[in-house]
Every structure is written in C-alpha cells, then in structure tokens.
Amino acid sequence: MELTLPPGRSDAQFQAALRAFEGVVGAEWVFDTDLDRTTYSDIYAVGPETAHPPSAAVAPASVEEVQAIVRLANQHRIPLWPISRGKNLGYGTAAPRLAGSVVLDLGRMRRILEVNPDLGYCVVEPGVSYFDLYEHIQANQIPLMLSVPGNAWGSVLGNALERGIGYTPMGNHTRQLCGMEVVMPDGDLVRTGMGAMDGNHAWHCFPYAFGPGLDQLFCQSNLGIVTKAGLWLMPEAETQLALSMQASEEDDIAWIVDTIAPLKRAGVISQNQFVSSWLGRLVLMGQRSDFYDGPGAIPEPRVRELLRQHDLGFWYVNIRLYGDDRITRAQADVIKEAFARHTRSTFVEEPWRKGDPFLAVDPSFGAPSAVPLAMGAWTGGRGAHLGFSPVVPPTSAHVMRQFRRSRQRIAEHDLDFYASFTIGDRHANNMNMLMFDRDDPAQIAKVRRAFDALIADAREAGYGEYRTHLDWMDPVARTFDYNDHAQMRLFERIKDALDPNGIVAPGKQGVWPAAYREHRA
C-alpha cells in the first residue's frame, strides 16, 4: 500500500518522526514499507482497504518505550493508533480511523504478569492472546477458567477494552476489568483504582477505590493507552452440565428470551447466554456454495429444506451450568420446568467432568478456539464479515421489534440472515453477521447499504450499537444524540484537556480531538 502521510505532515517531517521512533525501539521495530502498510490495513475492509491507510507502524516492547513514543508523537505531531494484537475482525482489525496515522502495535508486550489462583484474576499486557493465557494456565495447572470470544488468537486485553463478549459467567469481558496501568497522551503513567497507591495489594481485586472510577473511561477510548490491566477469571468447575435444544420457528425467540432472562437475573443461569440462528450452525458444515448456488440470499423455501435436511431448528440454545453437580442438577431442574411451559422439546443433556475431552466447538466451554471464524469461508473468495450489534432489553417485546425489523431489512438487501442474541442480566447483544466476499464489489455495496439502513432503523426504534466498524464510527456516534450530543461534547472536552495535540487514536468511536476535528465524517 502506498504511503499516505499523517495530516499536515510533510514527507521530511514524517521521516524525522520515524527516525526518532527508531531511536526508541530500534530500526527493526519501525515498519514503513508498502508491504508493512498492507499488513496493518483492515483485512476485513468493507471495500478497498485503502480507506483507512496507516502510514507506518511502530512496536514498542515496554511501558517506557510506549511513553517515549507518545512524547515523540507529541513533538512531531504524529497521530498514533494503538492496537493490541490487531485482530478486531469486523471492526477494522489493525487499521487506523484517521488516514496516515502510525499504528502503535503493542503485540510485543506479551507478558502474563500474574495469574492469581487464590483470588481469581490475571494481569496481562496487550499482546497476550487467549491461546497464550490458556497455555500458561494449563502448563501451570492453575484452577481457573477463561471466557473466550469467537476469535481466540486476538488479545485478551484488547477484547475486554473494546467490550468484546464471551459466553461463560464472565462473558461480559469489560465488566471483569479491574485496575489498569495507562500511558496518558502526554506520556504520564497512571495506575487506576487501588493501584493508584504504590504497592497496594487490592489493585486487581476492587475496581472502585477512592474517588472517581477510571477503568471504563479507558474502554473504547482514545483518552489513554492501556499497557496492562487486571481481568477477573472464574474458578475452574469440577463439573459442567450442558443443556441444548433447538426451536423450530423464528418467533420462538420471544419465549426463549422471556424464559432465559428471568433465570439469568435470578442467578439460575450464570453464563452470558448465546442463542444463535441456524446459519451459525450451517457455516460450520460447509461453504455457501455447498448449500445454494444463486447470487442473492438463500430463498426461504431452500432454507426450510436445508433445516430439514440437516435437522436444524431456527434457533439453537445451549445452556451450560458450572460447579458442584448437586447445585447444577437443581438448576437444571428449574430450567427444564421453565422451558416446559413453552415447548414439548426436551434438552439434550451433556455432563462434563474434569478430565473429559476438550470441547473446541463450544465457546461456553472456556477453551480458546477459532471454530466460529469458519464463517469467514462462507461466501468463498476473500471472505469477511461485518457485525451489526445493537443492544436491546431482553424482553420479547424489544427482541421481536429488533429482530423483525433487522430480518426484513437484511432480506430487502438480498443478504443471508445470521442473527444471535447473547442474553446478559439486563441486556442482550443482538449480533447480525453480514458475510461478504471482499472481491465482489456488488456484494460489498449491498452490505454497506444494508448497514446504513440497519443503523438508521435502530436509532429510529430507540436502540444503539455497542461497537462498530471504523467506517461507521461517526454515523453510530451521531445516533447518540441526547441534548444535541451532550455526551460527545463531554468526551471531546476531556479529550482536548488530556490530549491537546490530539495524538492518541483520533476519531476512535467518533471522538475527535480539536487538531483533527475536520476529519469527522
């Protein structure tokens, strides 16, 4: 990819900055060839990856090097785009929001600083992947369990900071963050919460401490660069019990949500409860062309035929219970009673006991895997996906409003429908996966039009996205419009106070520093 300079910088100024960065990290950790720029571009770009071109990348190995780079970026007026491992698939991967930013690649900072079995937390640097952490825990026989997302070679810390989710009782990953170390945009180093006291023993035990709480201020944020953080992990359960069931009709999601959500609030179901539509299972069985050959969405009659052939319902529910089996059996009884009020189908029950085989296919099992990414191959070609992810209250009324509207809109755009609801205590993440072939411009154009429409629809109906791709950060941010975008005014007032040169991740989540505000879409 050809060089796009940082805004307002001449080639000489840019080169001077890179040489200064090399003085910190060594020439081998500054990447500025055409191939390097391609490497740090969005491999799931919804269109040409040149829409968000990095100018270069720099990879520090320590907190001190991050501080030094940040100070130099201020001097040289170079915007930085921090990434952990750059695997934010569907949201921009490693690419920066602002063209010409230098990617600050934290992937070399890969230390697992602590895994505390007595208190149930780990402390990791941004470069630690789920696989890294899992291997460390297995190798040291630590009785703790991970909560993993679909893509386990991504960063543990990056996922939590971006509010990614998993499917265990700790599946709301951002809620498990506790105690951070953050390089501020001026190079200062802050530790949050109890860690603001040097040597405090409860840094990763209690996120609130004394005075305002800062951890969430640094999530989906360009107010600082998180260089380490604590994340809570759950104790490994000696036994687990999975209860799975299919529901044949699309409207079944109404009673499924009304049954699961109260059980979650009562603590009977503790996991972040994933309920997926049929396509989530079909993508694991083959590619689209194995099931249907036409260019547009698989037609309804063919869908019905496929479901019959492959013995699939419209929805798949897989509840996993963790812990002492006296308790999980009692919980299972309560769950079965609740479901029996709505269906004659019964659960398939699968007990698991420590020592039993590893369940790679099930993300609620707690082991890292990349199986769900099989959907990348669905369309053929250079397959990619884009996730439309509004948050809705977990009641049938809200879920059906959201589901029917999105389903209709996606059908109108002649795209395959793949939805899931991940039910938390008081919210559900409705993920609508739009899969496309990056080499098919017509398909990409459809996906983009559908995505624009889905955002506008959701805003109109009163639902917001919790996360989005680089291309839609400004449009989604604009949907947060209360009192003429008062929250954004506040974000940008804080941003300008902490980052007067606007060098940390300008434009992230629609938050623009004064220096680059004219780049807002």
Add this chain to the structure above:
Amino acid sequence: MELTLPPGRSDAQFQAALRAFEGVVGAEWVFDTDLDRTTYSDIYAVGPETAHPPSAAVAPASVEEVQAIVRLANQHRIPLWPISRGKNLGYGTAAPRLAGSVVLDLGRMRRILEVNPDLGYCVVEPGVSYFDLYEHIQANQIPLMLSVPGNAWGSVLGNALERGIGYTPMGNHTRQLCGMEVVMPDGDLVRTGMGAMDGNHAWHCFPYAFGPGLDQLFCQSNLGIVTKAGLWLMPEAETQLALSMQASEEDDIAWIVDTIAPLKRAGVISQNQFVSSWLGRLVLMGQRSDFYDGPGAIPEPRVRELLRQHDLGFWYVNIRLYGDDRITRAQADVIKEAFARHTRSTFVEEPWRKGDPFLAVDPSFGAPSAVPLAMGAWTGGRGAHLGFSPVVPPTSAHVMRQFRRSRQRIAEHDLDFYASFTIGDRHANNMNMLMFDRDDPAQIAKVRRAFDALIADAREAGYGEYRTHLDWMDPVARTFDYNDHAQMRLFERIKDALDPNGIVAPGKQGVWPAAYREHRA
C-alpha cells in the same frame, strides 16, 4: 452557626448570589439563618461541627433548577456542595469539605421515575430514600427486592454514588448503577451510556454503550451532579434460607474468609457476605454503660465474661441464600461441607418463605431498617461513629495482617474494637467502627489520633480506604501515591477542564480545582 462566607466572597457578593438563587427556587428554598447552617452541618463531626461550616443551602426541585443554580454559581463564584439526603453518617453527613460552600440539597428531587419489574431496575432521583422505594415497591406489589445499608433513611442514589454497601447479592451498590443523568459544572446536561441516545430503551439495562464509560467517573466525584440514575434490583425470591453460626476465637476469621471467598467466586454464596465481631451484636442489646463502667476500652477479661454471659462468639456469620429452594438447599449442603472442614459448630438454619414475617434486624433480608444505627447510642451522650474502611483481598493472609494491626492500634488508643469484613467476590471491606461521645473532647482526641495512625499503618502495609470522612479526604487521597500521585494529577486535569471556576464540590475525595487548590490540607 455563624456565617462563614465562601472563600474570596464579600458579604454583598454572597447576598447577591443568594438572591439570584432565590430567583430560581423561591425564597423559601434558600436557607441562610444560623439555625439553617447548623442543620446542614456534620451531626457526626469528630470535633466541633464548625470545622466544615456551610454558608447556606439551596434546594432545587428539578433538573432545570439545578442547571440554573449551577450557572449562577459560576457567575457568582460560589462553591456548591451537592448532597442527596445528607445522611452520609460517619463521612460528613450534609456538611461541605470547603468552609463557606453552599449546600446544594437535592432532597426535594424525590421522584421514583420507574421501577421495572420485567428488567429488574429502578430509576430514582437523589432525594429518594430506601424507605420511599421500599414503600413504593410494597404498595405496587412489585416482585423486586432492595439491597439496603445500615441507615435506610439515607438516599438510594447517594449511597450508590458514594460506594456504600449492602448485604444482598446486589450489595456492591455502586456496581448496580446503570445509566445516569448528570448536570455538568457548566450547567450542560449529559446522559450517559445508552441514554446518550435520546429515547434509548436500554439506558438502564447496559452501562457500557459506545465509547468511554462514564458512570463511575461520577461516583465519589466532583465532576458533575447526578440528578437521576438507574440502579439494578434483584428479583424477589419466593424463598430464602439463612445459615448462621458463631465462631468463638478471634483468629477464626482466617478460616472463615478462606472458606467463604471461594464459595463466593464459585457463585455458591451470592450475597455481599457480612461477618461481624461481637460488638456489632452487643450494641443491639444495650448501651456501653450497661456492660462496663470504666472510661477506656472494655478490658479483655470483661469482654470474655460478656461473651459467655450473652452466648456470643467473637465472630458472627450469617449466610443468606435466595431463590428456588431446590437450589438453595443444594447450595446449603455445599456450604455446610466447606465449613465442616474447620469447625464442629453447626449452622442454625432459618428458612423464610414469602408471606413469613419481616426481619427488620437482618440487613441481608432486603428490607430497610435503622437497627444497625443503634450503635449511635453505645457511648451515651451525643453518640456518633467514624468508620475506618480499608479494602483487602479476601484471603486469610491479608485479612489477618489487616485485622491484627488495626486491632492492636485501636487497643493502644484505649478504644472499643468493632470490626466487620464484608466479603465480595475478590475484595473485602474491612469496616472498623470507632464510636464516640461528641461531648467528650478527650474521647474525640483519642479517636482522631487512632484514625491518623490507622491510615498510616494501612498505607504502610499496602491497603487503601475506599471512603472516608471529610476531615481525612486529603490525607487518604495522599496515600494514593503511585508515580507522584499521577491519578490525582489526572483527576485535577479533568476537573479543571470541566469546572474552570471550581464550583462543584471543591475538595471532595481530595480533588481540588485550581480556584481552591490552596485549601488542600
């Protein structure tokens, strides 16, 4: 109490400000007589209440009135000290940190805006007390349960914002906050999280939304004035099961913590688990003079005698399980097994079923009460208390270090010892109550010396307080010293950006705006 003017204001300027406030709220809601000032002073002051004198109070009835007062306070350079109901007993009650501040009394804003039985949350204004909310829930037969602190006539919202605690599964009150409306120091009005989208249905369902998370930024904070917020409530359980036990020796707290904390992390015990020392029970049986007549701490031999006479152990454990009784019975079995590894004592089991009598004495029951405040009468005279509240990791090693040191220090100062540990998932709040007669200067002097020593000891050992009285906000803030107080530098940088005139709660939690920074102790 005589008038203390706001810093740098003449009497004429101050009177002009009050007249301007009267233009907003009416003359009857501006309070500036000597009696008014006494009313808004610290009724639990650790010494003369004149240490933190308010100049006046103003009581707006609506968000718009709060905004108008804030704008006038900027024009007139009058520092405001917002209170909800002013019942922050032991931490300063209604009194301001900075002498001469005008108390902004939000007690008239007392609307319960929503109680959502389907989703399990309420939305309240600052003036709503636990009694108000409980009565509303009872009158409307809403199947939700409260989590209450010891003092239930305090504010639901104020308690959560100040990180107060209760003893149910929702007992970490600040963690239940979800979605706020905040008047900024310049009078702007922000809604946080999903509420930043006008009309969003998930405002009080999901606290993270799109971009940085702000709710905790406004807790123990002077960065804005929270005028309403959502708070999660748990579903009412049809049945409860209480398991109570006494442990005779002071060192028993070691195995108690090591037994309870893993059960909490595994989800077997869901409540915020209160474990109290004997004095917590004795204060409910009478006053100090009923048990001992000397001036200093009750001597050890007399303590032992009292415990025998009243059939008390050193520690009292009361575990309450909530929900379907098949599950709670299984949980009870697991808990009993775990305790049986350490003690031959057995639990007293008390099942409760909806319709059974109300349990006022037990704060884990979920009904508001002021029974624990009986300790106010312990010393006789104008009784008061001060809480020293470090947070420790819930392991025997940390708990014993903290417990032995505080116990010794409190004994050295010849004060009665009353400690509790409230065990959360990964932390414990160690509350040490120092009770005193406000009319006994010698006792007050001892309490103050003990408190100074306790803070210094805890800092030395690596533990921090999560909350403190006005008098110690600066000293406790100073213990958060990592990187030359980097977190405080950040707090004050944000403070100055959002509140250039420094009018909202200057000095709160040690955070001083530029305008008043010379008042730091």
